[in-house]
Amino acid sequence: MTLLTIDSLTKQFKGLRAIEEVSFTVEPQSITSIVGPNGAGKSTLFNMISGYLKPTAGKILFDGRDITGSAPYRVCRQGIARAFQISKPFPELSVRENVLVAASFGRLGVRDPMATTTQAIDICHLTPWANQPAGSLSIGNLRRLELARAIAARPILLLADEPCAGLNEKETRELTDVLSKIREAEVTVLLVEHDIKAVRRVSDRVIVIEAGRKIADGAAADVFADQTVIDAYLGTTAS
Amino acid sequence: MRGFHKPVPATVWALAALLLAGAVVLPFVASPFHLRLAQQILLFGGLAVAWNLLGGFTTYWSFGHAAFFGLGAFAAGLLGQQLGAEFSVAARLIIGLAFAVAISLVAAVAVALPVLRLRGIYFAIAMLAFAQILGEVSKTFDLFQGAMGFPLPLLKFPGLEKVQLFYFLFLLFCLVSVAVFVLVKRSRLGVGLTCIGQDEDTAAMLGVPTERYKLVAFVLSAMLTAAGGVLYVYGLGFMTSETVFRIDISLNLILFSMVGGIGTVAGPLIGATIMILLTQVVLGDLLDLHMMLTGAVLIAMVILAPKGLLGLFRRAWSRRRLAETVEATP
Numbered sequence: 001m002t003l004l005t006i007d008s009l010t011k012q013f014k015g016l017r018a019i020e021e022v023s024f025t026v027e028p029q030s031i032t033s034i035v036g037p038n039g040a041g042k043s044t045l046f047n048m049i050s051g052y053l054k055p056t057a058g059k060i061l062f063d064g065r066d067i068t069g070s071a072p073y074r075v076c077r078q079g080i081a082r083a084f085q086i087s088k089p090f091p092e093l094s095v096r097e098n099v100l101v102a103a104s105f106g107r108l109g110v111r112d113p114m115a116t117t118t119q120a121i122d123i124c125h126l127t128p129w130a131n132q133p134a135g136s137l138s139i140g141n142l143r144r145l146e147l148a149r150a151i152a153a154r155p156i157l158l159l160a161d162e163p164c165a166g167l168n169e170k171e172t173r174e175l176t177d178v179l180s181k182i183r184e185a186e187v188t189v190l191l192v193e194h195d196i197k198a199v200r201r202v203s204d205r206v207i208v209i210e211a212g213r214k215i216a217d218g219a220a221a222d223v224f225a226d227q228t229v230i231d232a233y234l235g236t237t238a239s
Numbered sequence: 240m241r242g243f244h245k246p247v248p249a250t251v252w253a254l255a256a257l258l259l260a261g262a263v264v265l266p267f268v269a270s271p272f273h274l275r276l277a278q279q280i281l282l283f284g285g286l287a288v289a290w291n292l293l294g295g296f297t298t299y300w301s302f303g304h305a306a307f308f309g310l311g312a313f314a315a316g317l318l319g320q321q322l323g324a325e326f327s328v329a330a331r332l333i334i335g336l337a338f339a340v341a342i343s344l345v346a347a348v349a350v351a352l353p354v355l356r357l358r359g360i361y362f363a364i365a366m367l368a369f370a371q372i373l374g375e376v377s378k379t380f381d382l383f384q385g386a387m388g389f390p391l392p393l394l395k396f397p398g399l400e401k402v403q404l405f406y407f408l409f410l411l412f413c414l415v416s417v418a419v420f421v422l423v424k425r426s427r428l429g430v431g432l433t434c435i436g437q438d439e440d441t442a443a444m445l446g447v448p449t450e451r452y453k454l455v456a457f458v459l460s461a462m463l464t465a466a467g468g469v470l471y472v473y474g475l476g477f478m479t480s481e482t483v484f485r486i487d488i489s490l491n492l493i494l495f496s497m498v499g500g501i502g503t504v505a506g507p508l509i510g511a512t513i514m515i516l517l518t519q520v521v522l523g524d525l526l527d528l529h530m531m532l533t534g535a536v537l538i539a540m541v542i543l544a545p546k547g548l549l550g551l552f553r554r555a556w557s558r559r560r561l562a563e564t565v566e567a568t569p
Contacts, residue, residue: 050444076446084444090437100242101434104427105446114242153445 001064003028003188004049004157009058011044018044020212021058026157031179031189033199033220036209037233042192043085045209046159049190050082051075063156079107081155085162085192087142091135095126095145098134099152106153116152123181124148125174140171147178157188164195176202196234200224208233244425262410266403274402276519278409278474280511282467285413286488287495287507288420289463293456294493295502296424296432297439299355301457302363303370304464304492309483310346311339311465312472313377316391317384328392336469343465347458355453358439367489374484388479391472405474412470413508416463420504423459432456436502494533497540500549509548 004026011019019041026032034042047053049060051072060068067075076082081102090098099120103113121130124144129137134145143163150158160179164172176198183189193199199206199220206223208216210232216223223229262281266274286308294300315335322331354365377385396404423429431452434442443449472478492507495514500506514536518529544551 052440071450072440072443073446073448076444082444084441088438088441090434090441092437093433097243101430101442101447102445104240104242104430107446117242149445 001028002026003063004190005059005061006045006049007059007061009045009048009060010056011041011048011053012056018212019048019055022209022212022214023058024207024214024217026188026190027205028156028188029183029186030204031183031191031202032205032207033191033193033203034207034209035193035196035199035233039211040209041212042209043161046082046161046192049075050080050159073105076106076153076155077108079154079156080159081106081150081153081157082159083146083150083161083163085165087139087146089134089137089142089145089149091133093134094131095134095137095148096121096130098145099126099148102149102152103154107155109154111154116154120148120152123151124178140167143167143171143175144178147175147182151182151185151187155187157190158182160189160191160193162192162194164193164198172198196224240425240427240430243430259414266406271400271402274406276515278402278406279519280508280515281406281409281413282471283488283491283495283515284508284511285409285416286464286467287492287499287511288413288416288504289460289467290492291496291502291504291507292420292423292460292463293432293453294460295420295496295507296429296456297436297453298359299453299457300363300493301366301460301489302493303366303368303489304460305484305486305489306366306370306373307343307347307461307464308468308471308488309370309373309377309480310343311468312478312483313383313385314339314342314465315469316389316472316478319391320389328394331392332394332469332473335473336466339465339469340462343461344458347461348454351454351457355450355457367486370484370486370489374480377484378480383480385480385484388477388482390477391475393476394473405470408470408474412467415466417504417508419459419463423456424504428452428455433502491533494537497547498536500547503547503549506547506549513548 002025006022006024008021008023009019010017010021022045034045036042044053048055051070051074054069059066062078062080065078067078090101096117099117100113103111103116103120121127124147126141126144126148129141137145147160147163163175167175172195179189179202191203203220205218206220207214208223208229215232216226216229224234265277269277290301290304315338318338319331319335322334350369354362357365377383394404431442431447434447435449435452439449468483472483475482495510496507497510498514499508499510518532522528522532540547
C-alpha cells in the first residue's frame with residue numbers, strides 16, 4: 001500500500017503556475033528524493049504537503065486519508081513532520097527543550113516524550129549541546145537539530161528540505177548516515193536535495209521536477225541516465 | 240509540564256507565603272492613603288498578570304485591554320440596574336461578575352477570530368481600535384448611559400471599612416490572576432504559547448495547535464480583565480465611559496509588564512509596584528510629569544533591559560555563577 005499519493009496537484013500564484021498537475025506516490029519505508037533546478041517548485045510542493053499552502057487543484061492522500069488543505073498542526077498530528085531548509089529553532093529554548101516540544105506534541109498516539117527526546121538527540125549527535133540555547137548553535141548543528149526535532153515528532157513520513165545545503169563533505173556524510181538511520185527506524189523519507197552524490201547514495205527512488213512539471217520518476221541510476229534529466233538539470237558534465 | 244518545569248523551590252513558596260501574610264495584615268496597620276496605593280498595585284498588577292497570558296508568551300501584544308475592562312464594568316453595571324430591590328449589593332456584584340465574564344468570553348471569541356490572524360503590530364493596532372470603538376459606542380448610545388454615567392450601589396461588609404473591603408477584593412482578584420497564570424505557564428498550553436512566541440510557523444509544524452492556544456490565552460486574559468473592571472467600578476461607586484475605556488489603562492498593563500519582566504508572574508507585579516509608587520508617591524505633587532516620566536521609563540527599559548528588571552537580575556545572577564565556576568576550575 002502506498003503511504004503518500006500526490007494526485008494531479010496544481011498551485012497557481014497569480015500569473016505563475018508553480019506546480020502543474022504533478023502526480024506521484026511514495027511507498028512506505030523508502031527514501032524518495034525530489035530533485036530539480038532552483039525555482040522548479042520543490043518547496044511549493046513541500047509547503048502544500050505540510051499544510052502551509054492550499055493547492056489550487058488536486059489531492060493529497062496520506063495513509064488513505066485526504067489531507068488536502070489541512071492545517072499544518074493537523075498534518076503533523078497525522079504523522080508528517082518537516083525539517084526546514086533554513087533552520088528555524090526556538091532560539092531561547094535549549095536544544096533539549098526544542099526537541100522535547102516536538103516529542104510532547106507531534107504525532108497523536110502513545111508518547112514517551114523524555115525517552116523520544118534523548119533518543120532523537122543521540123541519533124543526531126547533539127548530546128554535547130543538549131543544554132545550550134538553540135540560538136547559539138553552528139549551522140551544521142542547527143541542521144541536525146532540525147532533523148532531531150522532526151524525528152522526535154514521531155513521524156510516519158519525514159519531509160526533509162535540503163538538509164545537506166551548505167554543509168561540507170564530512171558533514172553531508174554524517175547527515176546522510178542520520179537519514180539512513182531514520183529509515184531503519186521505519187520512517188519513510190521524502191527528500192528535497194541538490195547534492196546529487198548524496199541523493200544517489202540514499203535514495204530508493206528519484207523524482208525530477210522542472211518548471212513545475214514532473215519530467216522523470218524511477219530508480220536513481222535510471223533517472224540520472226535519462227537524457228531529458230541530463231538536459232534539463234544535470235547538464236552534460238554529470239554523465 | 241514534564242521536562243520543561245522544575246518543581247517550585249521551597250524558598251519561592253516561603254517568600255510567597257510571607258508576602259501573602261504581609262498583604263493580609265496590611266489593611267489593619269496602614270493608613271487609608273497607603274491602602275489606596277496598595278489597592279491600585281493589586282488591581283493593576285493583577286490585570287498586568289492577566290495581560291501576560293497572551294502578551295507575555297507571544298508577540299501578540301494587546302494595546303486595547305481596556306476594551307474588556309470597560310466591557311465588564313458596563314455589563315455588570317447595566318445588569319445591576321435591571322435587578323429588583325430584593326437583590327443585595329453582594330448578590331448584584333456576584334451576578335454582575337458572572338455576567339461580565341460571560342459577555343467578555345463571547346466578545347473575546349468574536350474579536351479573536353478575525354484579529355488573532357493578524358500578527359505583531361497589526362494585532363496591537365486592531366486591539367487599540369477595538370477599545371476605542373467600544374468606548375465610543377458606550378458614549379453614543381443612550382442605552383449604555385456611558386456619557387452621563389451612573390452610580391453603583393455601595394458594598395458593605397461588617398467589621399471592614401470600604402477601603403479595607405475593596406483591598407481584600409483586589410487582593411483576591413490578584414491571587415486568581417496569579418494562580419491562572421502560573422497554572423497556564425506550567426501546562427502544555429504554556430509550553431505551546433512559549434513556542435508560538437519564539438516561532439509560530441515552527442510551532443504549528445511540530446503539532447502545536449497554534450490557533451486554538453492563542454484563542455484560549457486571549458479569552459482567559461479577557462475574562463480576568465473584565466472581572467477586574469467590575470471590581471474597579473464597584474470600588475469607585477460611579478462609572479462613565481471615561482473611567483473605564485481609558486487608553487492609559489491599556490498602556491499601563493504593558494508598561495508594568497515591561498518594567499518588571501514580561502512573561503513572568505512576578506514581573507508585572509514588581510512593575511506595577513514600582514511604577515505606581517513612583518508616579519503617585521515620589522511624583523505625587525507633580526501630576527504633569529507622570530506621563531513624561533512613564534514614557535522615559537519605557538524608553539529606558541526597552542533599550543537597557545528588554546526583559547525587564549527580572550531579566551536584568553537573572554543575567555547578573557548567571558554571570559556571577561559563571562564567574563564562580565571559572566574561578567573554581569583549576
